[in-house]
Amino acid sequence: MKSKCISHRGFTLIELVVTLGVVGLILAVSIPAIQSSREAARRASCLNHLKQIGVASQTYFSGTRSVAKRNRAGSFLVHILPEIEETLLHDQAEGFGWLEFQFHSFAAPETYICPSEIFPREREGFHSASYVANFGTGFIRSGYDGFFRGAGGSVAVTAVIDGLSNTAMISECLFAADTQANRRIYSTPEHAGTFENLRRMIRELADGNISSPRTRGRGTPWTDGNVLHTGYHHAMLPNESSGFNGEEVQEGLYSAVSNHPGGVHVLNLDGHIDFVSESIDEVVWWAKGSRDGREVNLPAR
Numbered sequence: 001m002k003s004k005c006i007s008h009r010g011f012t013l014i015e016l017v018v019t020l021g022v023v024g025l026i027l028a029v030s031i032p033a034i035q036s037s038r039e040a041a042r043r044a045s046c047l048n049h050l051k052q053i054g055v056a057s058q059t060y061f062s063g064t065r066s067v068a069k070r071n072r073a074g075s076f077l078v079h080i081l082p083e084i085e086e087t088l089l090h091d092q093a094e095g096f097g098w099l100e101f102q103f104h105s106f107a108a109p110e111t112y113i114c115p116s117e118i119f120p121r122e123r124e125g126f127h128s129a130s131y132v133a134n135f136g137t138g139f140i141r142s143g144y145d146g147f148f149r150g151a152g153g154s155v156a157v158t159a160v161i162d163g164l165s166n167t168a169m170i171s172e173c174l175f176a177a178d179t180q181a182n183r184r185i186y187s188t189p190e191h192a193g194t195f196e197n198l199r200r201m202i203r204e205l206a207d208g209n210i211s212s213p214r215t216r217g218r219g220t221p222w223t224d225g226n227v228l229h230t231g232y233h234h235a236m237l238p239n240e241s242s243g244f245n246g247e248e249v250q251e252g253l254y255s256a257v258s259n260h261p262g263g264v265h266v267l268n269l270d271g272h273i274d275f276v277s278e279s280i281d282e283v284v285w286w287a288k289g290s291r292d293g294r295e296v297n298l299p300a301r
Contacts, residue, residue: 042115043260043275046130046172049111050267053131053170056083058271075225076133076148076170077112084111093223108222116259119175119183128175129222132256134168135231137289138195145290147269148231157269160291164269168288171232171256171266171276176218181206182257184213185228186243198253199235202243218242218254232256234289238264239278 060080074093081090086109107127114130121128133154136146147169148154160167177183186205192198205213217228224230228249235253236242245251256276258264263277266288276285287293 039116039261043265045115046258046260046265047273049114050131050170050265050273051271052084052111053077053080054267054271054273056080057169059083075129075223075230076154077108077129077131077230078223078225081109084109106223112222114172114258117175118259119177121175123175123220126221128219129230130172130174130219130258131170132173132219132230132232132254133170134289135227135233136291137234137286138253145292146234147291155291160269162287162291162293165272166288167269167291168234168266169269171238172258172260172264173218173232173254174257174259175220178213181209181241182239182255183218184241185217185252185254186213186241188243188246191246191248195235198243198245198251202236202241202253205243206241218257226250227254228252234285237278237280237282237285238276 057076057080060083078090078093081087081093089106089109092106108121108129112129112131113121117130133148134146135148136144138145147160147167157164174183176185184206186202188198188201188205192201204210220229222230227233232254234256236255238256239258240255242254242257243252245253256264256266260275263275263280266274266276268274276288
């Protein structure tokens with residue numbers, strides 16, 4: 001009886017190399033696509049958060065004619081809490097008193113956190129938020145020309161003569177950290193003196209990373225209505241660094257910043273949302289931040 005010889009054939013070296021190459025190629029193509037899909041989902045979720053904040057803000061100021069009364073402390077995010085179904089947290093704020101509430105460590109509602117933010121939302125006992133109020137084009141000593149004007153206050157809608165669809169209300173920020181330039185708050189080595197000098201100094205410090213940055217402040221605490229914490233300016237372009245004017249915190253320029261590639265979301269006063277490119281023309285970006293077309297802080301062009 002003849003025995004049958006069974007042949008077991010495996011991969012040759014060339015076949016193995018080709019197979020591994022094909023698998024690597026598939027991964028190289030699919031991983032960026034997966035990451036892009038995930039970021040698209042995060043952007044959509046961020047957009048939804050801003051829509052909720054926009055509706056809440058419109059509901060609030062339709063009754064008060066401004067997003068927050070000027071005799072109250074606290075950020076706009078605190079004052080609209082009942083409109084996003086966070087009445088209990090709002091009641092806690094009133095129980096503590098508006099000013100004292102700013103210094104208590106309450107976690108921000110999920111609606112206030114951008115899904116693309118990768119940093120922990122709590123640092124040194126304080127909680128952060130991703131959304132900030134438009135304080136205008138420049139720093140405080142030249143006056144606020146945005147919709148918000150100081151802790152806990154805003155102008156009346158009737159003061160927005162540029163039109164609600166042309167004026168920014170809220171945008172994004174990244175939590176402050178010493179890890180990437182647009183998360184940092186640089187302190188200029190001297191008082192800049194002018195709007196244009198301050199912008200130039202901040203850009204030079206960010207490009208050369210030649211100054212120790214301040215790494216606290218943006219978005220933290222979310223209950224504090226001061227521009228450093230829950231405000232931003234239209235001075236620097238989207239996704240640029242922020243900076244103090246020497247040691248003058250209230251004369252800083254604080255940017256709209258996000259982890260979304262290429263730009264930031266901006267909620268306008270009429271409720272519609274734009275995704276604004278970080279390469280937007282400066283004059284257009286400045287005008288978006290101003291409510292009345294009088295950009296007194298802007299350099300001549």
